[in-house]
Amino acid sequence: xxxxxGTTKRPRKAQLDPVxxxxxxxxxxxxxxxxxxxxxxxxxSISASWVQGLGGGLTTEWFERAxxxxxxxxxxxxxxxxYVLIIDLVIALPASWFIxxxxxxxxxxxxxxxxxxxxIPGIAIGLGLILSFxxxxxxxxxxxxxxxxxxxxxxxxxxxxxxxxPSLRSQEIVAYSLGMPPLRTFFxxxxxAIRKAMLGGILMAITxxxxxFNVSFFLFTPTAQPMPVFLFDSYLTGRIEQAAxxxxxxxxMVLIPAILLEKFQTQKPGAA
Numbered sequence: 001x002x003x004x005x006g007t008t009k010r011p012r013k014a015q016l017d018p019v020x021x022x023x024x025x026x027x028x029x030x031x032x033x034x035x036x037x038x039x040x041x042x043x044x045s046i047s048a049s050w051v052q053g054l055g056g057g058l059t060t061e062w063f064e065r066a067x068x069x070x071x072x073x074x075x076x077x078x079x080x081x082x083y084v085l086i087i088d089l090v091i092a093l094p095a096s097w098f099i100x101x102x103x104x105x106x107x108x109x110x111x112x113x114x115x116x117x118x119x120i121p122g123i124a125i126g127l128g129l130i131l132s133f134x135x136x137x138x139x140x141x142x143x144x145x146x147x148x149x150x151x152x153x154x155x156x157x158x159x160x161x162x163x164x165x166p167s168l169r170s171q172e173i174v175a176y177s178l179g180m181p182p183l184r185t186f187f188x189x190x191x192x193a194i195r196k197a198m199l200g201g202i203l204m205a206i207t208x209x210x211x212x213f214n215v216s217f218f219l220f221t222p223t224a225q226p227m228p229v230f231l232f233d234s235y236l237t238g239r240i241e242q243a244a245x246x247x248x249x250x251x252x253m254v255l256i257p258a259i260l261l262e263k264f265q266t267q268k269p270g271a272a
Contacts, residue, residue: 038251045244062245070246073230074253080226081209084147088155088205089198091148096159097186111160115153125149126218140224146215151208155201162197163190206257227253 048057099111117125129142129149136142162168168190175185213228220229227250234243 041244041247041251044241045248047241049241062239062241063249065242066245066249069234069242070227070230070249073225073227076224077210077226077253080144080147080224081206083144084151084209085202085205087144087148088152089202091152092155092159092201093198096156096163100160100163114156114160117149118153118157122146122150122212122214123218126215130218137219138221140221143216143219143221143224143226146219147209147212150212150215151205154204154208155198158197158201158204159194162194165193168193203257203260207254210257211254 045062046058046060048059048061095114099107099114125146129146130137133142133145136145171189171193172185175189176182180188211228213232216226216229217232220226225233231243231246231250234246
């Protein structure tokens with residue numbers, strides 16, 4: 001057998017099977033359908049007239065009008081988000097700890113039921129809360145409850161696997177064997193170990209709470225109108241250009257935690 005000097009074989013590219021090819025093109029098509037409306041909304045928001053498009057001239061007037069009208073809705077959304085995060089953590093931390101650290105009859109059923117609201121449509125959550133607690137609607141707390149039911153399963157979904165980590169269990173056993181009290185073990189061993197998972201769940205809850213429409217549409221009040229409902233009303237009753245500008249501002253609010261969440265999830269283990 002002779003080998004020609006100076007020649008090297010190029011590695012063959014991995015061939016995708018038909019299912020992988022279909023999945024690849026389906027993902028590209030889905031991304032295209034998701035992203036294509038965004039430049040159109042931006043174009044309408046800076047055009048003097050959406051009928052004429054950019055050919056009718058550019059303006060920032062719609063952003064100036066949009067900001068002057070939506071400040072109250074932004075504050076309502078931010079207030080709801082803060083309340084939801086506090087209640088989510090108060091519920092999710094003890095619940096995930098109880099599910100992962102104690103064995104009791106029905107433990108697996110309770111763990112499964114904790115994420116059940118993910119499968120329930122927001123319309124059903126909103127309507128169920130209205131029928132169950134009608135006296136709370138005017139206070140605005142029913143809207144907060146709806147967002148909590150919608151977001152807390154995602155926080156549980158990040159905390160339970162983190163608390164079930166075998167390495168964390170080992171660290172806790174070592175701490176207990178050294179005589180460290182349970183509360184101190186939680187704050188010095190457990191909490192630092194799950195902080196990344198908790199931060200990921202918090203960012204997810206922020207993104208979901210800010211962008212949730214179905215629950216908000218059923219539970220909002222005239223004095224507590226969050227941004228998704230405000231945008232819907234703006235598209236129905238106002239200038240389409242102004243509504244587009246409001247949508248761009250709102251997207252910027254929602255995309256910031258979404259981008260942070262994406263960077264956080266793709267961060268390599270052990271990275272600072």
